[in-house]
Amino acid sequence: MVEPLSMTTQKERKKALKKAGYNTFLLKSKDVYIDLLTDSGTSAMSDRQWAGMMLGDESYAGSVNFYHLEKAIQKHYSFKHIVPTHQGRGAEHLISQIQIKKGQIVPGNMYFTTTRLHQELAGGKFVDVIIDEAHDPNSTHPFKGNIDLKKVEKLIKDHGAEQIAYISLAGTVNMAGGQPVSMENIKAVRTLCDKHGILLYLDATRLVENAWFIQNREEGYQKKSVKKILFEFCSYADGAWMSGKKDHLVNIGGWVAVNDDKVFDKLRNLVVVYEGLHTYGGMAGRDMEAMAIGIKESVQDAHINSRIGQVRYLGQLLEDWGIPIVKPIGGHAVFLDAKAFYPNMPQNQFPAQVLAAEIYLDSGVRGMERGIVSAGRDPKTGEHRYPKLELVRLTIPRRVYTEAHMEVIAESIKAVWDTREQAKGLEMVYEPDYLRFFQARFKPIKK
Numbered sequence: 001m002v003e004p005l006s007m008t009t010q011k012e013r014k015k016a017l018k019k020a021g022y023n024t025f026l027l028k029s030k031d032v033y034i035d036l037l038t039d040s041g042t043s044a045m046s047d048r049q050w051a052g053m054m055l056g057d058e059s060y061a062g063s064v065n066f067y068h069l070e071k072a073i074q075k076h077y078s079f080k081h082i083v084p085t086h087q088g089r090g091a092e093h094l095i096s097q098i099q100i101k102k103g104q105i106v107p108g109n110m111y112f113t114t115t116r117l118h119q120e121l122a123g124g125k126f127v128d129v130i131i132d133e134a135h136d137p138n139s140t141h142p143f144k145g146n147i148d149l150k151k152v153e154k155l156i157k158d159h160g161a162e163q164i165a166y167i168s169l170a171g172t173v174n175m176a177g178g179q180p181v182s183m184e185n186i187k188a189v190r191t192l193c194d195k196h197g198i199l200l201y202l203d204a205t206r207l208v209e210n211a212w213f214i215q216n217r218e219e220g221y222q223k224k225s226v227k228k229i230l231f232e233f234c235s236y237a238d239g240a241w242m243s244g245k246k247d248h249l250v251n252i253g254g255w256v257a258v259n260d261d262k263v264f265d266k267l268r269n270l271v272v273v274y275e276g277l278h279t280y281g282g283m284a285g286r287d288m289e290a291m292a293i294g295i296k297e298s299v300q301d302a303h304i305n306s307r308i309g310q311v312r313y314l315g316q317l318l319e320d321w322g323i324p325i326v327k328p329i330g331g332h333a334v335f336l337d338a339k340a341f342y343p344n345m346p347q348n349q350f351p352a353q354v355l356a357a358e359i360y361l362d363s364g365v366r367g368m369e370r371g372i373v374s375a376g377r378d379p380k381t382g383e384h385r386y387p388k389l390e391l392v393r394l395t396i397p398r399r400v401y402t403e404a405h406m407e408v409i410a411e412s413i414k415a416v417w418d419t420r421e422q423a424k425g426l427e428m429v430y431e432p433d434y435l436r437f438f439q440a441r442f443k444p445i446k447k
């Protein structure tokens, strides 16, 4: 499948950006040249996956495609019971409602927007227990996604293990710049959980990419396949939720999986309220088939080498040109350090939002803000949360663009870097209640 790209003039982009309230989420895709908004649901499917789409069994109950999907997840992710959902946040909703009691704490390796919101809506309080290096864009720690066990131990000491709903472990860590978790770390977290009777759940959204980093950086794993590493990693957890729109190489779908029979019963019951029957959970049969095939393709070493290789190609170009990015280069995206682009711009003038807008204006390349806007407000105080990382994410869709596109992107970022002193801050003029980064509107501050 070949998709034409639309090229626009700077005048057209200026108009489109103003109409979108300086929020790249509100741009029309027809006005975008190279789309790096997200790697979610934007992968190109393979010939096998498209062939699988023709074999959709759209029976309401017991679709044959569900059993293919269930088998693929059990085989590669190790979990016993699978419940499909329409996408990742559907799965986050179910597990949060079932496993969090009002007032409980959910320690996790850095927040993710939808995950934390569902944990909070279920009455939980997310506490960040990632290692400090994750908050420093210049730290080159090889596993910046790791959990700091001392931070978890302190929570247990201060509040008691029964106050902890579960540990929420994501690999790779999106908001930290696509940074991985080591096998050594998950093993140690498991041991701590066993000691105190605490559950450990994974955000499995980009675990295949995490497995690649373990293979490339952790002693003893160089000769193991990504497939084997993925299985071992999951074997230390009690369950996982998944946005299939990333690693699984499909446009829609997700799941939640657990080993415990009783938790499964609850999930299987709740899914019919919010998503659909437990053998489709909001997905069409054809989508489940494409996902089952995508899972098998995603764990091939050759695929994952080329996928992460492309991200590194872009990151390396930028690094060589002296442009400030989060180091080391992550799995799914290159993250620009907006604070280093605009050191004199206060964070409440939204530097990363400004940077994403400037890049779009320059070339029609669309990235996404991952800073103060994404962090939202503290539910108790109503104040902005001020994250240390103020980033623009340039997310690479899987199997879509070529190295030549990466060069065009890098040249545009360089042009924006060279003219960084002319950029102006933004003011927020519309703010929705939930996940404001998707729909907030801005206007330039007049100097």
Ligand SMILES: Cc1ncc(COP(=O)(O)O)c(C=O)c1O
Pocket: 040, 087, 088, 089, 090, 112, 114, 115, 170, 174, 203, 205, 206, 242, 243, 244, 245, 253, 254
């Ligand atoms: C790490 C992570 N977890 C969960 C989700 C939520 O998944 P979805 O967008 O499919 O609802 C995402 C999506 O971006 C994600 O990146």
